[in-house]
Amino acid sequence: MQPDKSHxxxxxxxxxRLTWLLGGVVSVLAVAAISLSxxxxxxxVNSIIxxxxxxxxxxxxxxxxxxxxxxxxxxxxxxxxxxxxxxxATLALSGATYQAVFRNPLADPYLLGAAAGAxxxATLALxxxxxxxxxxxxxVPLLAFCGALxxxxxxxxxxxxxxxxxxxxxxxxxxxxVASFLTAIQTFILQQNADTxxxxxxxxxxxxxxxxxxxxxxxxPYALGTxxxxxxxxxxxxxxxxxxxxxxxxxxxxxxxxxIMVVAASLATAAAVAVSGLxxxxxxxxxxxxxxxxxxxxxxxxxxxxxxxASFMIAVDLLGRTVVSPSEIPIGVITSFCGAPFFIFVxxxxxxxx
Amino acid sequence: xxxxxxxxxxxxxxxxxxxxxAPVIEEPSDDNKLVTLEADEEVPAGPQxxxxxxxxxxxxxxxxxxxxxxVAVDNYSYYPKEAPVIEDLSAWSPNIEAIAEFExxxxxxxxxxxxxxxxxxxxxxxxLPAVTNLDGVYEQIAELGVATANVDGxxxxxxxxxxxxxxxxxxxxxxEKPLTYFHELDDTLYSITSGTFIGQIYEMVGLSNIADPAxxxxxxxxxxxxxxxxxxxxxxxxxxxxxxxxxGQSVEIIGERPGWxxxxxxxxxxxxxxxxxxxxxxxxxxxxxxQSLSDAVxxxxxx
Numbered sequence: 001m002q003p004d005k006s007h008x009x010x011x012x013x014x015x016x017r018l019t020w021l022l023g024g025v026v027s028v029l030a031v032a033a034i035s036l037s038x039x040x041x042x043x044x045v046n047s048i049i050x051x052x053x054x055x056x057x058x059x060x061x062x063x064x065x066x067x068x069x070x071x072x073x074x075x076x077x078x079x080x081x082x083x084x085x086x087x088x089a090t091l092a093l094s095g096a097t098y099q100a101v102f103r104n105p106l107a108d109p110y111l112l113g114a115a116a117g118a119x120x121x122a123t124l125a126l127x128x129x130x131x132x133x134x135x136x137x138x139x140v141p142l143l144a145f146c147g148a149l150x151x152x153x154x155x156x157x158x159x160x161x162x163x164x165x166x167x168x169x170x171x172x173x174x175x176x177x178v179a180s181f182l183t184a185i186q187t188f189i190l191q192q193n194a195d196t197x198x199x200x201x202x203x204x205x206x207x208x209x210x211x212x213x214x215x216x217x218x219x220x221p222y223a224l225g226t227x228x229x230x231x232x233x234x235x236x237x238x239x240x241x242x243x244x245x246x247x248x249x250x251x252x253x254x255x256x257x258x259x260i261m262v263v264a265a266s267l268a269t270a271a272a273v274a275v276s277g278l279x280x281x282x283x284x285x286x287x288x289x290x291x292x293x294x295x296x297x298x299x300x301x302x303x304x305x306x307x308x309x310a311s312f313m314i315a316v317d318l319l320g321r322t323v324v325s326p327s328e329i330p331i332g333v334i335t336s337f338c339g340a341p342f343f344i345f346v347x348x349x350x351x352x353x354x
Numbered sequence: 355x356x357x358x359x360x361x362x363x364x365x366x367x368x369x370x371x372x373x374x375x376a377p378v379i380e381e382p383s384d385d386n387k388l389v390t391l392e393a394d395e396e397v398p399a400g401p402q403x404x405x406x407x408x409x410x411x412x413x414x415x416x417x418x419x420x421x422x423x424x425v426a427v428d429n430y431s432y433y434p435k436e437a438p439v440i441e442d443l444s445a446w447s448p449n450i451e452a453i454a455e456f457e458x459x460x461x462x463x464x465x466x467x468x469x470x471x472x473x474x475x476x477x478x479x480x481x482l483p484a485v486t487n488l489d490g491v492y493e494q495i496a497e498l499g500v501a502t503a504n505v506d507g508x509x510x511x512x513x514x515x516x517x518x519x520x521x522x523x524x525x526x527x528x529x530e531k532p533l534t535y536f537h538e539l540d541d542t543l544y545s546i547t548s549g550t551f552i553g554q555i556y557e558m559v560g561l562s563n564i565a566d567p568a569x570x571x572x573x574x575x576x577x578x579x580x581x582x583x584x585x586x587x588x589x590x591x592x593x594x595x596x597x598x599x600x601x602g603q604s605v606e607i608i609g610e611r612p613g614w615x616x617x618x619x620x621x622x623x624x625x626x627x628x629x630x631x632x633x634x635x636x637x638x639x640x641x642x643x644x645q646s647l648s649d650a651v652x653x654x655x656x657x
Contacts, residue, residue: 041587067616075613076583194446202542212612326584327568
């Protein structure tokens with residue numbers, strides 16, 4: 001393996017191997033199984049399996065669990081594991097997509113202001129007490145979702161009008177400006193309503209603590225729809241790595257692709273942020289780790305980012321709820337705390353370039 | 355601007371004839387003021403324009419009879435309702451000029467953040483930080499009594515609080531095995547341990563806190579975030595929630611949370627809303643808080 005191979009953008013020999021894909025699937029299932037079987041309540045693995053089987057239509061199994069334990073398995077652990085997996089997959093895929101369309105290794109899902117917009121939306125809902133805490137359909141996720149999309153939309157139009165050549169750089173700068181502007185408003189509102197500071201702070205650090213099926217059903221369609229769109233464009237994204245002019249000469253319309261990708265990744269990010277708050281770092285470290293370990297073609301990075309993003313998030317959430325059990329560590333803290341050293345390790349030990 | 359002694363006197367003006375012996379300490383500027391000074395049995399001494407930037411201190415000031423000496427309170431000091439709330443006066447980010455504008459002769463703070471700045475303007479400052487136990491409450495009330503020249507009022511308040519609280523505690527019938535409770539601060543399941551001030555109040559009535567193991571080493575300063583699974587597993591006898599006003603929670607919404615329907619507290623109707631202000635302050639209304647605890651314990655079915 002020669003280090004300069006991956007510099008060739010259109011590296012045809014970089015194929016997605018079936019074993020890697022299977023490895024990703026196995027990692028998700030393994031981490032999910034471990035996560036399902038651990039928690040403050042002492043429930044045997046057998047009972048958990050029977051309980052889950054019993055819940056499927058047409059299947060009968062007797063888990064002999066008490067009502068409370070049965071609820072812990074079905075209403076608490078399982079939705080939390082599934083939601084964690086969906087959020088991780090979504091954020092990692094969105095991050096990888098942003099990195100591809102902007103040809104910028106520092107791009108993350110919050111690049112175009114999604115985090116700031118979601119933060120402002122959630123803060124507004126929390127400060128005005130619009131929510132009733134009823135979960136997925138509540139005002140907080142709704143406003144976070146709208147805020148994230150609105151922020152990206154503003155960024156997109158600002159970035160376009162400033163520069164007729166529509167360079168990705170102007171879009172990124174617009175994102176920085178919009179994010180600081182919205183954060184300023186959010187901070188001001190928060191300052192005027194000091195009593196909600198802890199709630200907003202908790203939201204910003206990310207949460208899977210109160211995950212339920214409601215959140216899963218809210219996120220699932222966005223996660224599925226957008227990942228299909230992104231994955232179907234993986235080859236075009238590879239071509240775009242050459243640069244806009246080169247891609248155009250190969251018959252691709254870079255602006256159009258970028259627009260579709262940005263809309264898809266932003267929708268996915270907004271939905272993830274709405275149900276789980278701002279979970280940082282996943283969108284950067286997972287795709288880069290994949291690039292360093294397996295290769296930088298988007299045909300590899302995009303699907304593997306999804307799978308390993310899911311298993312990473314489930315694992316991190318498991319730590320968050322077990323390390324100091326029975327209390328919680330906010331998930332956003334652990335993603336960075338565990339993710340950063342691991343990423344630096346991979347960065348230093350890999351001979352590939354980003 | 356607010357005149358320093360306007361308004362509050364009108365109530366007592368009718369009693370003007372009752373007592374004419376009280377010494378006059380101020381030159382009368384108009385007839386009404388003179389009348390009111392005479393009307394009070396006690397001559398107002400001590401500070402006459404108090405600014406309180408602590409909701410707890412505001413409650414205490416009014417309860418010891420210093421209310422008429424208070425000219426301005428911060429935007430969260432909305433109890434009692436006579437308190438002169440100034441919407442722009444923030445205790446969270448205090449503005450020295452905004453405080454100084456009231457020309458206070460005493461400012462009560464709950465943290466020492468702007469103490470030095472105020473003192474450099476020659477303003478008397480009393481800092482009454484959050485207390486750790488009930489004795490701390492009594493001490494602060496007494497301190498306020500001294501600082502505002504309402505020593506008697508403070509003494510009466512402390513005595514009545516002590517009496518009422520011991521009456522409530524004597525009348526509580528607690529089962530042999532202590533009842534367990536979960537105190538919900540917000541809908542992300544932050545709670546308190548028995549090490550906190552309010553946790554000690556629960557302990558006084560013999561309740562056992564499910565959150566204690568969650569912060570055994572004190573690293574969360576008594577405010578751990580519980581996992582949902584742990585709450586279900588603990589299945590507390592009582593759930594007290596203070597997040598009705600912050601987070602729109604209600605008995606119904608808590609009962610409808612996924613998986614919570616089978617909890618003892620939900621089935622027995624012992625999910626109880628508590629006043630968030632009382633539970634987060636350390637003021638005279640703690641008596642009401644204890645009374646609600648006592649009522650709640652009575653709701654728990656025996657056995």
